[in-house]
Amino acid sequence: xxPISRRAQCAQxxxxxxxxxxxxxxxxxxSGARRVALGAMLAGALGGAMSAAQAAGTLRVAMSxxxxxxxxxxxxxxxxxxxxMGYTVFEALVAYDLSSASKPVTLIPGLATGWEVxxxxxxxxxxxLRPGVKFHDGSAFNAQAVVWNLDKILNDKAEQYDAKQAAQxxxxxxxxxxxxxxxxxxxxxxxxxxxxxLPFQMAWIVMSSPAQWNAVGKSWDAFLAxxxxxxxxxxxxxxxxxxxxxxxxxxxxxxxxxxxxxxxVLLPVADASARVAALRSGQVDWIETPPPDAxxxxxxxxxxxxxxxxxxxxxxHFSRVEGSPWNDIRVRKAANLAIDREGMKALLGGMMVSxxxxxxxxxxxxxxxxxxxxxxxxxxxxLMAQAGYSKEKPLKLKAIISPxxxxxxxxxxxxxxxxxxxAEIGIQVEFxxxxxxxxxxxxxxGVKDASTxxxxxxxxxxxxxxxxxxxxxxxxxxxxxxxxxxxxxxxxPEMDKLFDGIRTEFNPAAQTAIVAKAHERFVNEALFxxxxxxxxxxxxxxxxxxxxxxxxxxxxxxxxxxE
Amino acid sequence: xxxxxxxxxxxxxxxxLAVSALCFSLVYLAPGDPLSAVLPSDASQxxxxxxxxxxxxxxxxxxxYVIWLGKALQGDLGKSISNGRAVAAEIxxxxxxxLMLAVLAASLGFTxxxxxxxxxxxxxxxxxxxxxxxxxxxxxxxxxxxxxxxxVAVFSVKLNMLPAMGNGPGGPWVWSWEHFSYLILxxxxxxxxxxxxxxxxxxxxxxxxxxxxxxxGLVAKxxxxxxxxxHLARNIAPTAxxxxxxxxxxxxxxxxxxxxxxxxxxxxxxxNNAIQQxxxxxxxxxxxxxxxxxxxxxxxxxxxxxxxxxxxRRS
Numbered sequence: 001x002x003p004i005s006r007r008a009q010c011a012q013x014x015x016x017x018x019x020x021x022x023x024x025x026x027x028x029x030x031s032g033a034r035r036v037a038l039g040a041m042l043a044g045a046l047g048g049a050m051s052a053a054q055a056a057g058t059l060r061v062a063m064s065x066x067x068x069x070x071x072x073x074x075x076x077x078x079x080x081x082x083x084x085m086g087y088t089v090f091e092a093l094v095a096y097d098l099s100s101a102s103k104p105v106t107l108i109p110g111l112a113t114g115w116e117v118x119x120x121x122x123x124x125x126x127x128x129l130r131p132g133v134k135f136h137d138g139s140a141f142n143a144q145a146v147v148w149n150l151d152k153i154l155n156d157k158a159e160q161y162d163a164k165q166a167a168q169x170x171x172x173x174x175x176x177x178x179x180x181x182x183x184x185x186x187x188x189x190x191x192x193x194x195x196x197x198l199p200f201q202m203a204w205i206v207m208s209s210p211a212q213w214n215a216v217g218k219s220w221d222a223f224l225a226x227x228x229x230x231x232x233x234x235x236x237x238x239x240x241x242x243x244x245x246x247x248x249x250x251x252x253x254x255x256x257x258x259x260x261x262x263x264x265v266l267l268p269v270a271d272a273s274a275r276v277a278a279l280r281s282g283q284v285d286w287i288e289t290p291p292p293d294a295x296x297x298x299x300x301x302x303x304x305x306x307x308x309x310x311x312x313x314x315x316x317h318f319s320r321v322e323g324s325p326w327n328d329i330r331v332r333k334a335a336n337l338a339i340d341r342e343g344m345k346a347l348l349g350g351m352m353v354s355x356x357x358x359x360x361x362x363x364x365x366x367x368x369x370x371x372x373x374x375x376x377x378x379x380x381x382x383l384m385a386q387a388g389y390s391k392e393k394p395l396k397l398k399a400i401i402s403p404x405x406x407x408x409x410x411x412x413x414x415x416x417x418x419x420x421x422x423a424e425i426g427i428q429v430e431f432x433x434x435x436x437x438x439x440x441x442x443x444x445x446g447v448k449d450a451s452t453x454x455x456x457x458x459x460x461x462x463x464x465x466x467x468x469x470x471x472x473x474x475x476x477x478x479x480x481x482x483x484x485x486x487x488x489x490x491x492x493p494e495m496d497k498l499f500d501g502i503r504t505e506f507n508p509a510a511q512t513a514i515v516a517k518a519h520e521r522f523v524n525e526a527l528f529x530x531x532x533x534x535x536x537x538x539x540x541x542x543x544x545x546x547x548x549x550x551x552x553x554x555x556x557x558x559x560x561x562x563e
Numbered sequence: 564x565x566x567x568x569x570x571x572x573x574x575x576x577x578x579x580l581a582v583s584a585l586c587f588s589l590v591y592l593a594p595g596d597p598l599s600a601v602l603p604s605d606a607s608q609x610x611x612x613x614x615x616x617x618x619x620x621x622x623x624x625x626x627x628y629v630i631w632l633g634k635a636l637q638g639d640l641g642k643s644i645s646n647g648r649a650v651a652a653e654i655x656x657x658x659x660x661x662l663m664l665a666v667l668a669a670s671l672g673f674t675x676x677x678x679x680x681x682x683x684x685x686x687x688x689x690x691x692x693x694x695x696x697x698x699x700x701x702x703x704x705x706x707x708x709x710x711x712x713x714x715v716a717v718f719s720v721k722l723n724m725l726p727a728m729g730n731g732p733g734g735p736w737v738w739s740w741e742h743f744s745y746l747i748l749x750x751x752x753x754x755x756x757x758x759x760x761x762x763x764x765x766x767x768x769x770x771x772x773x774x775x776x777x778x779x780g781l782v783a784k785x786x787x788x789x790x791x792x793x794h795l796a797r798n799i800a801p802t803a804x805x806x807x808x809x810x811x812x813x814x815x816x817x818x819x820x821x822x823x824x825x826x827x828x829x830x831x832x833x834x835n836n837a838i839q840q841x842x843x844x845x846x847x848x849x850x851x852x853x854x855x856x857x858x859x860x861x862x863x864x865x866x867x868x869x870x871x872x873x874x875x876r877r878s
Contacts, residue, residue, distance in 0.1 A: 066836040070646055163617035164647045167602055171610040221647070240648060241656075241828045241836075243733060269728060269826045270836070273712055277727035278826075281719040437841055444611075 057262040059544065059562050060284040066270040068244045071227035071235050072220055073208030074153060074165035078406055079463065079553040080288065082204075084266050087554050088246055089136075090206035090229030093127050093146065094199045098550035101308055104363050105552040107199055111141060111207060111230060115199055117506050122194045123177075127202075129185040133253045136228040136235075139211030143181040148210045150179050150189075160213060162220045172204040196506045200466035232257050232558050233264065243267050257558040260546065264557060279303065279539055285562060286540040292349040292410060298539050307535035308549040309353045309360045311464040314409055316399060316418075316529035317474065319447040319456040320490040325395050326456060330387040331427075332526035336373050337380035338425045339531060344417050348410060351537050355530040357523040358462075358470050360551075365470065367516030369523035373530050380425045389426040396428045399457040405436030407461040409534055415459060418531065446481030447488055457529070458487060465553065467515045472499050475527060495521055567875075571865045578858050583635065586850040587628050590843050598644070598841075618644060620843075631847065640848035645840045650848035653833060658815075658852065660730055661822070661829030665814035667746055668753035673807050675754070676761025683762065684769020695762065702759030711752040711824040718748060728826040749825040753818055757810040764806045768799040801872040808864030812857040 061084070069081030073090050095110030111130055118124040133141040151158035153169035154176065175191040175198070182188050191198060212228035213220070227235040232252045237245035244266040248259040267284060269275045275287040276294045280301060290298060290305070299305055316335075318326035325331050341354035356373040359365045381390075389395045401415045402408055412433075419429045432455050434442070442451045443460050464470030473479055476499050477491035498518040505511040523530070540547070543563040549555065598606075598614055606614075615621040619630070634641060640650035676699075683695040719727035731742045772778060772795050781791050815830065822831035830849055837846040869875040 066832075066839065067646060076645065163614065166617070167598075167606075167610070167614045170613070171602070171606045237733070239733075240646065240653075241832070242730065245733075265733075267729065267826070270839075271823050271826065274715075274728045274824055274826050277712075277715045277719055278729075281715075281723060281727040283719075283727050283729070444606075 057260065057562055058265060059261050059263075059286060059557070059560055060265045060267065062267050062269040062275040062278050062284040062287040064270060064272070064275065064288045065268045067241050067268050068238060068266060070164065071224055071238055071244065072162065072165055073149070073206050073227075073229065074162075074169040075206075076164065076168060083554050085244070086206055087231065088233040088264075088557065089227055089231045089235050090208065091231050092203050092206045093129070094203040096203065096550075096552060096554055098552055098554060098556040099548065101548050101550060103551070104360075105311075105550055107203060110203070111146075115202075117196070117198075122504070122506070123191050125189045125191070125198060126182065127187045127189065129187065130253065131185055133230050134251065135209035135212060135230055136249065137209050137212040137215065139209055139228075141207065141230050142184050143187045144184075145207060145210050146187045147179055147181055149205065149207045150176070152208070153205070159218060160210070164220070169205055173198075173201045175201075194504050196503055196511055197466060197468055200468065232259050236263065241268065257556065259558045260561045261557070276539075279541065282541070285544050286538060288538050290537060290539040292347075292351055294539075295349040295351065295537070302542055303539045304542060304544065305537055305539050306547060306549045307351060307537040308551050309362070309533050310536050310551050310553055311359065311363075311470065312407060312461060312534045312536075312553070313355055313358050313464050313470075313530070314352075314407075314414070314459075314461045314532040314534065315355065315358070316457045316459050316531070317443075318488050318490075318528060319452075320488040321447055324447075324456045324488075325397055326488075328387050329526060330383040331389070331395065332529075333371065334380040334383035334387070334425055335422060335427060335529050336371075336526050337376045337383070338421045338427075339418060339529070340375050340421055341532065342375065344414055344532065347413055347417065351535050352409065353533040353535060355532050357519055357530055358474075358528070359464050359519060360533050362551075364512050365467065365515040365519050367520035367523075369520045371524045371526060373523065373526075377424060384426045391424070391426045394423075394426045394428045396430070397457065398430045398432055398453075398455040399459060400432045400434055400439055400442060400452070400455045401459045402434055402436040402439045405439070405461075407463070407534065408436065408459075409461065409532065411459060414531065418529075443487050444481065444485060446486070449481070461534070463553065467502050467511075467518075471515070471518050471522060472502065475522070490527065492521075492525075567869065568866060571862055575858055575862060579855060582854040582858075583632060583851055584628070586847050586854065587631060588624070590846050590850075591624060631844075635848075635851065640851070641844035643837075643842055643845045645836075645842045645845070650844050653845060654830065654849055654852050657828060657830045657833040657849075658856075660827060661815055661818065661831065663736075664746065664749055664753060664818065664822075664827060664829060665811055667750040668814050669757055669807065669811045671750060671754035672757030672810065673761055676758040677765050677803065679758075680762040680765025681769055683766040684773065687766075687770040687773070692766070696766065699759040699762040699766075702755045702762070704759075705755055706820075707752060707756070707818075708820040708824050710755055711748065711821055714748050714752055715824075728824075730827050730829075749818075749821050749827050752825075753814055753821050757807075757814065760810060761803065761806055765799065765803055768802055769795065772798050797871065801868045801875070804867060804871065805864050808860050812860045815853060815856055815860075 063080060063084055065077050065080055067077065069075040069077040069085035071085055071089055075081045075086045092110050093112035094115070095108050096105050097108045098105060111133060112127040113130050115125060115127045129141070129143060129146065135141060148160060152160045152162055153166040155161055175193055175195040176189055177192040178190045180188050207230060208223070209228035212226065213223055216222035216226055225238050227238070232249050233246035234249045235244065236247045237243065246264045246266065248262060250258060252258045269278060272289065272291040276290055276298070278284045279287045295305060318324065318332065320327060345352050345354065353360060357366055357369060384390060402411050404411065415431060419431070422429055432453060439458065439460060442449060443458055445451060462469065473485050475486055475490040475492065475495055476484065477486070477496050479486045480489050481487070495518065498514055498521065501514040502511060502518065505514055544560060545563060546559040546561045548559060598611060598620070602611060602614060619627065631641060638651060640654070642648065643650055643653060679695050679699065683692045686692045715727045718725045725748050726745050729745055731745050736742055778791060778795065781794060818829065819831035819835050822829045823835050826832070830853060833845065834849050836842070837849060
């Protein structure tokens with residue numbers, strides 16, 4: 001190991017490098033500065049670093065975030081925040097099975113051992129809690145803690161109500177109407193409407209320790225430095241914008257998931273080139289989302305690139321208001337057949353999976369659509385000719401795209417290829433390039449909003465973790481803006497019926513079958529331009545072993561070791 | 564002299580007020596929703612309205628400005644939308660890091676620039692002058708972030724001598740090589756522009772002053788090089804000081820790219836994050852503090868100049 005990485009690893013972790021007191025260090029520095037020139041100091045320091053002890057089992061991660069996710073429980077910074085802070089230090093009643101790289105992720109019991117809807121009253125759920133679980137501060141996890149945590153985000157009269165956590169959590173459980181303690185290990189949750197998707201939604205809501213919040217003076221600001229959850233990792237150090245150090249929770253209730261590492265250091269490094277440099281210089285062991293143009297050089301230098309498909313889709317969302325050219329199914333299908341997805345994959349250094357629908361083909365929700373999304377220019381041209389368009393007599397339209405953004409992959413590069421592909425079949429695209437936040441604001445407002453300025457498509461990548469986020473929110477006729485994010489104002493009674501079926505089917509297998517039917521209809525109707533699924537690339541040093549990249553936004557770091 | 568100080572001080576208040584109004588209103592012109600930082604992308608309208616009310620963003624902008632200004636005058640710059648921390652504390656933490664970087668970069672830049680400028684000024688018109696001027700132009704023209712990436716590629720990735728990013732190995736700052744090593748690459752990167760600017764300014768000042776009648780007089784009186792240089796230095800010092808003051812201000816506020824490339828948690832990175840996340844209170848607070856720092860620095864330079872130049876004192 002090189003001197004810098006050895007020194008950095010030891011110092012950033014919880015290892016036993018002696019820490020000089022400030023005054024001692026300053027006096028040494030001053031006397032040293034008088035005696036030696038910078039060059040000599042450099043040589044001496046490097047020599048000293050060579051002999052520094054190296055921490056065993058510390059993983060240093062450069063996240064692509066600009067700040068450390070808040071260790072308050074219902075953390076911020078999107079899915080990456082949940083990945084590194086939300087589901088490491090904290091846990092939800094319902095968890096994801098992240099143990100396999102080869103199968104789609106399913107829901108499993110987390111802090112709840114089971115959940116059931118009342119057979120007579122489909123609005124009433126009972127969650128049975130796991131006995132014997134303790135928060136990191138030693139207090140017991142129980143039904144009172146669950147109710148306290150729901151009040152934290154839903155009840156603005158509660159003393160523990162936290163606007164920051166409410167902003168992150170409230171929207172995840174929109175149908176939760178009331179909740180109460182049934183006994184020490186049972187919680188009742190009542191929904192405002194029949195909602196069979198509640199377990200998916202409850203997987204977002206993580207539990208902070210009420211006892212710890214009380215112990216730190218009933219302050220969420222104070223809680224940040226002394227966070228306490230039930231997760232496999234404990235928060236040891238939290239320095240905003242600089243680092244967080246998580247250590248192994250040896251008393252974790254699931255012995256199979258007790259971390260093998262001693263500690264994990266999280267560093268926010270938003271700039272992609274800085275992350276690559278940090279990895280290559282040995283300052284970190286793991287980086288999130290290396291840029292595509294660095295993949296080959298990283299592989300060549302002996303670093304491991306890990307990737308896997310996950311519930312993410314990069315589509316064009318079509319306008320379906322009156323006058324939109326996408327109201328013609330021939331145009332929608334032609335566009336889907338015109339995209340050279342393999343060419344795009346090559347452009348991205350192999351870091352994508354060609355989309356054939358809203359979810360990856362191996363998803364149990366994919367179904368068996370009759371329309372195959374593939375690259376077939378001849379068929380696309382024929383469909384365009386039937387619709388009355390050709391290269392000579394093109395269809396002209398405007399699409400909103402962004403230059404960057406969370407989950408947007410390489411939007412300019414990808415959209416330029418799409419523009420070229422669509423031009424081949426007689427669709428001339430003009431781009432309205434907007435800042436990612438501006439694009440999202442328009443996406444929430446809907447295509448009828450003045451901010452759309454004549455565009456008939458928007459390119460926003462989507463999270464497709466559950467049936468609602470994958471399908472329902474985009475095309476349910478009851479979710480047109482401002483009520484929801486059916487941006488294109490699509491309305492289809494058949495599809496709405498399928499969605500009602502998903503919401504009211506409590507048998508998981510039967511529910512999956514209906515989701516697959518809805519997805520088949522989504523693809524058969526070519527409702528979006530299906531382009532790509534991201535593969536969440538991350539690069540790591542060879543010494544990092546044991547990581548299983550699940551097909552998910554979230555990952556389990558318990559099995560990781562650093563040799 | 565006292566009247567001069569008072570006059571300079573009086574200018575600060577209207578400038579501060581104008582800066583505060585400008586920085587408050589400008590950030591609202593940027594596209595995007597300030598709540599993007601705290602809300603999931605698919606948040607419902609109901610959630611958005613609730614969060615707006617929670618953060619006081621549902622009030623008219625002039626009302627928000629008056630409330631903000633009132634609190635700012637008491638030292639309360641509000642709380643960050645994205646993380647809920649006090650903006651004043653966030654800036655306080657960041658400004659120390661930036662100041663450390665800026666002072667080192669300015670010292671490097673000033674020392675190098677002044678030395679090369681004096682040499683080039685004395686050698687005005689020669690091949691050495693042309694060579695040094697080319698180096699200075701390169702220093703001014705080279706993009707900061709590019710130079711940073713190149714230095715990282717050489718000294719961190721290739722030679723493994725210096726850390727590629729971050730502001731230290733963890734824990735509070737101590738004056739040790741371990742911490743200091745994190746400062747070197749960003750400071751060198753940041754010093755390129757001030758070095759070039761100071762060099763060009765000093766070169767021109769030296770070359771012009773050497774043509775002055777008083778220098779001819781000193782030489783004619785048989786004064787040695789050292790004495791002539793002492794007179795020369797006193798003549799160019801006020802202007803050079805003004806240049807350095809302005810450069811230090813730029814280094815504090817203009818290091819966004821360098822701090823981003825090196826993940827250095829100073830005001831530049833803070834500003835960058837605030838812009839990316841539409842964190843309006845953080846953005847407004849940081850711009851205000853940096854603008855005030857700039858104004859203050861100019862005030863200090865204005866006050867120092869009479870000490871070096873008796874002509875200003877007399878006027």
